[in-house]
Amino acid sequence: MSSGWIILGVLVAIALFALVAYNRLVALNQRVGQAFADIDVQLKQRHDLVPNLVETVKGYAAHERGTLDDVIKARNVAMSAQGPAQVGAAENQLSGALGRLIALSEAYPDLKANANFQQLASELSDLENKIAASRRFFNNAVQEYNTGIQQMPAALFAGTFGFTRKEFFDLGASRTTVEQTPQVKF
Numbered sequence: 001m002s003s004g005w006i007i008l009g010v011l012v013a014i015a016l017f018a019l020v021a022y023n024r025l026v027a028l029n030q031r032v033g034q035a036f037a038d039i040d041v042q043l044k045q046r047h048d049l050v051p052n053l054v055e056t057v058k059g060y061a062a063h064e065r066g067t068l069d070d071v072i073k074a075r076n077v078a079m080s081a082q083g084p085a086q087v088g089a090a091e092n093q094l095s096g097a098l099g100r101l102i103a104l105s106e107a108y109p110d111l112k113a114n115a116n117f118q119q120l121a122s123e124l125s126d127l128e129n130k131i132a133a134s135r136r137f138f139n140n141a142v143q144e145y146n147t148g149i150q151q152m153p154a155a156l157f158a159g160t161f162g163f164t165r166k167e168f169f170d171l172g173a174s175r176t177t178v179e180q181t182p183q184v185k186f
Contacts, residue, residue, distance in 0.1 A: 017153070018157060021153070021154040021157070022157075022161055024148060024154070025145075025148055025149060025154060025158060025161065025163050028141070028144055028145040028148045029145060029163065031141045031144070031145070032138070032141045032142055032145050032166055034141075035134070035137050035138035035140075035141040035142075036084065036138055036169075038134045038137065038138070039087075039131065039134040039135060039138055039169065040087075042127060042130050042131045042134055043078065043087070043091060043131065045127055046094075046124070046127045046128075046131065047075055047078060047079050049120060049123055049124055049127065050071060050072075050075045050094075050098070051072075051075075052120055053071075053098075053101065053117075053120045053121070053124065054068050054071055054072060054101070056111075056114065056116050056117045056120060057101060057104060057105075057111060057117070060108045060110055060111035060114070060117075061104050061107070061108055061111065064104055067097070067100050067101055067104060068101070070097045070100065071094075071097040071098060071100075071101050073097075074090070074093045074094040074096070074097040074098075075094055075097075077090045077093065077094075078090040078091050078093070078094045083167070084138075084142075084166075084167045084168065084169045084170075085167050085170070087169070088169050088170050091131075095128075098124065102121060102124075105117065105121070135169045138168075138169050139168045139169055142166045142167070142168050142169075143168075145166055146165050146166060149163045149164075149165070
């Protein structure tokens with residue numbers, strides 16, 4: 001009779017442990033989802049800002065049609081992207097196009113002095129900083145989640161419960177540009 005109680009106790013302990021581990025993985029998964037949603041909100045703000053910026057530049061640099069078209073195309077691709085990998089790649093293209101658009105201001109002093117352009121460029125810069133911070137938060141959440149599903153003993157049943165690895169929000173090909181140390185020349 002006592003061995004029956006021991007077996008029952010072990011089974012209850014295993015069930016409780018599985019329940020606690022499952023709840024922890026659910027919480028980590030929700031954190032990843034929330035972090036990606038935070039990025040998505042800021043990217044939406046960025047996407048909404050782009051047409052205003054393009055229209056402002058259009059008035060001063062109408063013959064720079066290729067750059068303006070590139071920005072609009074990159075925005076449209078970024079708005080339709082799904083999942084961290086696809087969104088990351090599309091946003092990197094948009095960042096490059098926006099960088100070329102902002103660089104136009106150097107060639108057009110009137111544009112650079114325009115208060116509307118300055119405000120939009122400032123908002124864009126602020127959003128870029130917020131997006132970078134959100135990416136770091138998201139990647140931290142993904143790292144904790146991926147670690148959680150790979151650690152023992154949760155790794156024994158994480159796959160059974162449907163917990164799979166998540167992708168990081170990677171800079172992709174632009175990583176080399178970001179990681180380069182800027183050259184300062186006098």
